[in-house]
Amino acid sequence: MSVADVNPADVNPTGVPPVDVTTIPLRVDLSTADLHPSLEDPALNSMNFLNEVANHYPDAISLAAGRPYEDFYEVEALPRYLDRFHRHLIEARGYDEAQARRTLFQYGRTKGIIHDLVATNLELDEGIRVDPESIVVTVGCQEAMVLTLRALRAGPQDVLLAVSPTYVGLTGAARLVDMPVLPVSGGTAGIDLDELRGTIHGARAAGLRPRACYVMPDYANPSGLSMDLATRRALLALAVEEDILLLEDNPYGLFYDVLSPGEHRVPTLKAIDEARQVVYLGSFAKTVLPGARVGYVVADQRVRAADGSVGMLADELSKIKSMLTVNTPALAQAIVGGKLLEHDCSLVAATVREREVYALNRSHMIGGLAKRFADLPVSWNVPTGGFFVVVDVPFPVDDALLERSARDFGVLWTPMHHFYGSPGEVRSLRLSCSTVTAADIEVGLDRLAALLADELG
């Protein structure tokens, strides 16, 4: 029996004929002026605009999409991950069948069911040693950001600092909780510490309360920049001194350079955080798969409640989560948990192939830029990891140029102005090398070169 064969009257016992919605007058019911101001905000509309351009020109080569490489995904692996996690519940946790089934199917622990595996993973891969109880497993890293900002935004005086250009998801999360974001230049070091201190002092002088600074120290989106160890230590010292938290977002840290010889990795802020100053935001979207939507936040800060009791920030975030999404889907956690278990909780071990693909693509893209643009007034940075390269050009890069690029030249990229959260001319664009082949990169850069030649006259 197909869906079309079902007669609604057989199964719909209400017996009331459905309203013919086509006869409802096409009057307007609401106006965005009466809805939350974030809905008219550029930050929330950037993603929609960029997706729309991509959808209008499906045949264009995309050097825009920040999605992970997808050729290694296997549908057949999903039941295996589920089975692996189910066996873990029984063999390692000692659950009986009913408990294991309940863990997968029912409402459960708000802070998650793979927090212990995440803690092991953090110690193995990052040298981050934390109490598993300080971890809240979230619906992607986006929910982790919303939980953290919702908690920290106590009133209209509370503001966030963020390295500019900034990931649009952070700006959007801040808009949703009505929290202003004060930009701090990234410069070439990943953050301008003098400007950070000046912005904090300026905000305080204006009666504001800077709560935290959002940073992506490894291969940032969109800048591609990383902070060196000295900058990280200085940033931590500044945070302690100025009494602000650091929100460290690390989606790309495992995609370090594997082509050059020598040391490739710098420890995360959280790994060298000796004062609980860092709230660490984690994502499995790039290391496992985006379609599970599993991320987490490590929030080991100690919080005193009105009754004098002292708990962990993670438990406050958990209360907010219980009213936002209740639980991160247990089945999605089980799939991520199964993959972690298959690799003994090391994602460094699990992502060997991906790391190589990204390193080769980055190298190919940077080589391709040098080949085409060496003699033009065009420059680019040379990130040592991650998905992104930023290209600077001698003219403003606006959305109209992107539309022209897609329509007339068949190549997509991302205008950097979307990452600045304020109007103003920006003369750079972001290229992504994460979902493309070497051949795509060649053709895409040829088309970009044709566009730039046309613009440069």
Next chain:
Amino acid sequence: MSVADVNPADVNPTGVPPVDVTTIPLRVDLSTADLHPSLEDPALNSMNFLNEVANHYPDAISLAAGRPYEDFYEVEALPRYLDRFHRHLIEARGYDEAQARRTLFQYGRTKGIIHDLVATNLELDEGIRVDPESIVVTVGCQEAMVLTLRALRAGPQDVLLAVSPTYVGLTGAARLVDMPVLPVSGGTAGIDLDELRGTIHGARAAGLRPRACYVMPDYANPSGLSMDLATRRALLALAVEEDILLLEDNPYGLFYDVLSPGEHRVPTLKAIDEARQVVYLGSFAKTVLPGARVGYVVADQRVRAADGSVGMLADELSKIKSMLTVNTPALAQAIVGGKLLEHDCSLVAATVREREVYALNRSHMIGGLAKRFADLPVSWNVPTGGFFVVVDVPFPVDDALLERSARDFGVLWTPMHHFYGSPGEVRSLRLSCSTVTAADIEVGLDRLAALLADELG
């Protein structure tokens, strides 16, 4: 190789020894006074308190838990659902393998990937006919509530109305977006329409803007009450006249009475909504499984943007969702989609066994109350569906009584004051019959009878 055999130095190439977190001073880092006020709100602490009591007395019989019946869940069914949905992508949607894999694994459509199946389900089971584009698939119904309230709360003048007693998840969602909730009595009809109108007028006179009224017309949590058809039509007419939206939450509608002869179902508000006045909130937690965390919102209202273009409220909610959770996990949607497909999109057909279990349990519970309390100053309502029965007693029911009940009598239930959102004495308690056996109900009610006898002296 087990996790214990892995040497962090082998896989952690940062080479920096982890911080010894046990040496970090145990100073307090933050205070809840500096965090969002919702964290000190009774609504967000109710669930935690109730869970804690349940955890402290694991051997007590629980007539408190609102979780669905779990004995029909099968771990073996999960790969089958995934496979069924995967085949649907290929056979019905015409995707190739790469597109199908991308749909399951990658970032995807913000409004969801099972919206068409949900639309078919709504037409079959509820006689609700809507454009699939008006549906946003969400991380449980909780996210659907947050999206809707976030959109409707444009400023501090915006308030929500809600039938009191109210589901704590609604109160919590409103707190997260700083939206006050004005209570309207449910009475015995499910809503007191005169009071609703009076509260709307009173709010307007006070400079507030009532945006919507939240209702659960079928077997409400916690009251067990349902609205008859005449009340529903009158409520819709009032909403049109007063220009407020109705937020209709329907998690229990399919658990109607199957033991009595005759008509069992009354159409939902959305099924008879001739003016797009209803935003419909749907949940698969009780009909499919909670561990997928899949719900949805139907928001077909037409919205005019600042640029004059007219879109759907669903698309505004989608923008908010893109900054809250990005996507509902595709893998969780695939599992729910697979179950829907196995039953030709009818959950009336898929929940025959569950409907019978709940009907038998309700009947058993109501019979058990009559047997034990007929001669005492204790009364209860007789819901014709859903999970809950409310018992009225001649003394205040506070949290201390619940703790005594758990500790000394071995039975858990829910003090109704948690559902009123304001301090004040409430003389009733909620019993749930959804996760218990007939034997549990017998023993649980015996213990409740002993407690009440003790209280009544």
